[in-house]
Amino acid sequence: MRIDLLLLDVDGVLVQYQRAERVLRLAQALGVAPAAVQAALFDSGLEAAHDSGALDGPAYLLRVGELLHRTVDVDTWTAARQAASHPQPAVLQRLQALQLPMAVLTNNGAMMKQALPSLLPELFPALLGRVFCSADFGLRKPAPEVFLRTLETLGVAPAHTLFVDDLFANVRGARAAGLHAETVRDGRGLGKVLKRYRIA
Template sequence: MNEKSIRDKSRQQGVSLVLFDMDDVLVHYDRSVRVNRLARLSNRTPDEVVHAIWGSGLEAQADAGSIDDMAYLRQTSALLGCTVSLYDWLEARRESMTPNVEVLAFAAEISRRCRIAVLTNNPRLVETHIAGLCPPIAELFGAHVYASASFNAAKPCAEVYLKCVGALGVAPAQTLFIDDLAVNVEGARNAGLLGHQFTGHRLLADELREHRLLDE
């Protein structure tokens, strides 16, 4: 089913769920802040940290749920040549995130009309510790913050979207997915969801009004 057909069906049935990405949608994410904290901890350069964690594929494995949280922390420590505790990891992640107040306000308004949830490419640690990492997200979304690792797949794989909406008991065609990355939005559309690429809160507001989820 193409995007137009999905939109037509959605207009008939209504959007029952708005599914938000987290980084660079609900929060402004600055990976360099996270990298710099780990660099100071390990006495390595930021480039060495990026190569060790992202260049090695470790972060992608954690996002896809291929390794559990403790193995992820152990491998992070081994790659950086120092002990990276749970506290160290969470602090680095927390400092890299700043709430996007405009989008969070949209989500709060939407929640009065339909269900809302979060699907983020991240290790389970983010899902488990979201209350400490970003209290506004935890307060607004409650238990419905899902890390891709919990579904043993990562965006843009169709499996992760389908498992997420399935866990929420919502049909893909009645779900609007919002992400800053075009590849992830395309993945959602391929799985039968509606998709919107986030480039700013004004265009997002237009999209939400089209689905009667925000007032004019």
Template sequence: MIAAPAVVLFDLDGVLAHYDHAARLRVLAGRSDADADAVARALFESGLERDADLGLHDARGQVDEFARRLGRPVSLADCVDARRASMRADADVLALARRVARQAQVAILTNNNLLLRDHLAAICPPLFPLFEGRVFCSAQFRLAKPDPAIFLHCLGQLGATPAQALFVDDKAENAEGARRAGLRAQHYTGLPALRAWLRECGFADA
């Protein structure tokens, strides 16, 4: 018999929030007086963001290394503001998560860095207080989705087993990684399908 869901893990960008990459580049370019292409090379093409997402830099270290690679001064506040400009909470999915939270713990599991995790309340305030204390990222585990191990580490923090957990992600390969770890998972393609799936899993109010 499958256990009733005790935890529902949500991906961040592409599920709970919309992400605008160009907006992030524009803010960082404006703050550093560099062009957007230079920002993209220093933060993304150089591999810095990927390394930070894998826990090789803490928030301060990521900012300092970005400034060094860009050759321009950049502050932590600049990076937080840029991420804030790039994110917009999906009000409908967030409302659904609130209904789910009446029956189960809800948490975020995202392939992201410590800068985002540590400052998410300022970056995307509508996600709080719902996800307070339950934002988990690849950097803290030094593992990334779709590796099945990251789901097990995350659930260990929440005191749940894979059989008690659901996972939602906009990338099919990440949903499959969760299934390999023993979770029930949904590849997010839109709100109607997600709502129907959650009802099938026992959330009558979804």
């Protein structure tokens, strides 16, 4: 079995993401109540619209600011996202040791693509130009089409790609698209998968 690409999820694999912490940090930075941030980002549907590509970064930040009666800039947004995204050292160590090309596919908006180099500096520049978000395609995992379009952009065949995600629903979607796919949540799990596919 030949694997030419390791395709990675972000939240739940590369980092442990805590939404409540992100809401709290953004609330503190803006001087508003956490409940107001929760309502503006998530209850309003703005986060989902950004993740789907319906709103680009500037339009998303402008709308959040209007709802909160504050100016929300990229740095403030990124700092809150970074505070809530805890890198998994054991996962990153294993990935840094690989010679295999890597790419990222995450259900997030364009702002996350911009933030990722500062969230995970260990994996850049290897991932430069190889980060794909649901917003890029207007599609979310587990839709098989989002995997196919990502690989088409990279010029890699599904049969030669290994995808790892913490959610089995996304693994199933990748398999339906013809990729090899496994559930991974930590460094130990990743190590087992890499060994099984004779990558490590």
